[in-house]
Amino acid sequence: MSWGYKANNGPQKWVENFPIADGVRQSPIDIVPGQASYDAGLKPLNLKYDPSTCLDILNNGHSVQVTFADDTDSSRLTDGPISGLYRLKQFHFHWGASDDKGSEHTVAGTKYPAELHLVHWNTKYASFSEAASKPDGLAVVGVFLKIGGENPNLQKLLKAFDTIKSKGKQTSFANFDPSTLLPGCLDYWTYDGSLTTPPLYESVTWIVCKEPITASSAQMAKFRTLLFSADGAAPDCMVNNYRPPQPLKGRTVRASFK
Numbered sequence: 001m002s003w004g005y006k007a008n009n010g011p012q013k014w015v016e017n018f019p020i021a022d023g024v025r026q027s028p029i030d031i032v033p034g035q036a037s038y039d040a041g042l043k044p045l046n047l048k049y050d051p052s053t054c055l056d057i058l059n060n061g062h063s064v065q066v067t068f069a070d071d072t073d074s075s076r077l078t079d080g081p082i083s084g085l086y087r088l089k090q091f092h093f094h095w096g097a098s099d100d101k102g103s104e105h106t107v108a109g110t111k112y113p114a115e116l117h118l119v120h121w122n123t124k125y126a127s128f129s130e131a132a133s134k135p136d137g138l139a140v141v142g143v144f145l146k147i148g149g150e151n152p153n154l155q156k157l158l159k160a161f162d163t164i165k166s167k168g169k170q171t172s173f174a175n176f177d178p179s180t181l182l183p184g185c186l187d188y189w190t191y192d193g194s195l196t197t198p199p200l201y202e203s204v205t206w207i208v209c210k211e212p213i214t215a216s217s218a219q220m221a222k223f224r225t226l227l228f229s230a231d232g233a234a235p236d237c238m239v240n241n242y243r244p245p246q247p248l249k250g251r252t253v254r255a256s257f258k
């Protein structure tokens with residue numbers, strides 16, 4: 001049986017096949033703003049995305065993922081807490097079965113209904129796969145979703161959901177600009193962490209935006225129409241695909257803002 005988010009294959013069981021689940025720099029974490037250290041040396045995030053690098057949208061059985069062409073530097077992250085240039089590989093989401101939970105990171109214990117992850121890899125390595133296991137291999141920008149007005153930029157994604165309802169479905173998805181999913185203010189917290197799903201590699205510089213973006217409750221309900229299950233199998237709603245916060249184990253969380 002492969003890993004998932006149920007009682008018999010979920011986050012409490014992952015350590016059986018992925019012992020790093022009990023490692024020293026696991027993610028997500030609870031971010032406590034009062035305990036974060038303001039670092040004046042942190043640069044503003046420099047994100048530049050080229051919509052023409054957007055390739056397709058996929059239900060991978062764990063989340064909905066939009067994948068980008070990463071054979072050039074045209075969609076990339078520089079500055080912020082990182083050195084060098086990291087290319088955008090994909091973005092995906094985590095969400096709950098109801099609007100009171102769903103994010104992976106929490107803020108002073110507060111859960112948001114969902115969390116967007118924009119996954120970038122360090123071009124000092126030859127590929128995403130090579131970078132994914134290196135301590136400075138990945139940089140993931142996390143953006144919280146809160147319930148508010150309908151988000152027109154999210155609507156473009158949601159329209160594709162009917163065609164990728166079940167695990168393994170994918171469809172072409174062109175000219176989407178991920179910067180339309182970023183909040184207006186790019187203040188962030190940053191810390192050294194890991195992938196939040198197996199293989200749980202401790203390879204991620206986390207960059208979590210303080211300001212959420214909005215989604216309507218109806219838009220959140222649309223995420224919950226996706227399935228963990230493949231076509232033909234008993235339908236299993238894709239909800240609660242989030243790992244709970246992990247021990248900080250002495251790590252420092254830095255803030256780019258006062």
Ligand SMILES: NS(=O)(=O)c1ccc(CCCCO)cc1
Pocket residue numbers: 117119129132140194195196197198199204
């Ligand atoms: N939730 S996350 O942003 O930490 C994340 C990003 C990317 C992967 C895929 C890793 C594949 C390694 O071969 C898994 C998890």
Ligand SMILES: [Zn+2]
Pocket residue numbers: 092093094117196
């Ligand atoms: Zn994620």
